[in-house]
Amino acid sequence: DQQVKQNSPSLSVQEGRISILNCDYTNSMFDYFLWYKKYPAEGPTFLISISSIKDKNEDGRFTVFLNKSAKHLSLHIVPSQPGDSAVYFCAASVSGAQKLVFGQGTRLTINP
């Protein structure tokens, strides 16, 4: 049972435009959500997170939106830069629980 789903395996965006990565979840107990970025031959790197008491969190070029009623979150990157090319994973957890449940990842390619 895939509790966290990233339905787009890949996404291609032009440099300078907005990149929007999507993630859906099924477990209504999830109350903390994270995005990780992964380059080849490296481990996932924490990018940004959001608690379920918020619907938006912003950090520089990165903004995460949470729609609890739709059980959907998205990551917006604007403007997109070539260095943003990587695989992006969304992850979710239940408050106080230790494990992260990951989506399958979306490979983002930023074209010059």
Add this chain to the structure above:
Amino acid sequence: DSGVTQTPKHLITATGQRVTLRCSPRSGDLSVYWYQQSLDQGLQFLIQYYNGEERAKGNILERFSAQQFPDLHSELNLSSLELGDSALYFCASSPRGGGGAKNIQYFGAGTRLSVL
């Protein structure tokens, strides 16, 4: 650099063998987590240790075991290896045992295991 160190980076072995993967957490972190990433899949949680004690368990096979030592480094032991065990194994660490904003997990670069 996340501060989490995993060794070895690559491991090639045969079916039926036993291997040990090692993880040194970030300085000061008490929790260590192990995840498995099979080809084109998300990371699957295996097990967590907090200050030497097992804290949470995921879908870890009985052939796999882990421990955390007094110096807080951790080892993941995989035995009776099968072809399907070929994967990336990631270790993560965090300051405490719970979830949420104050306990972000930071990942090592992983160990790529190939079972031939």
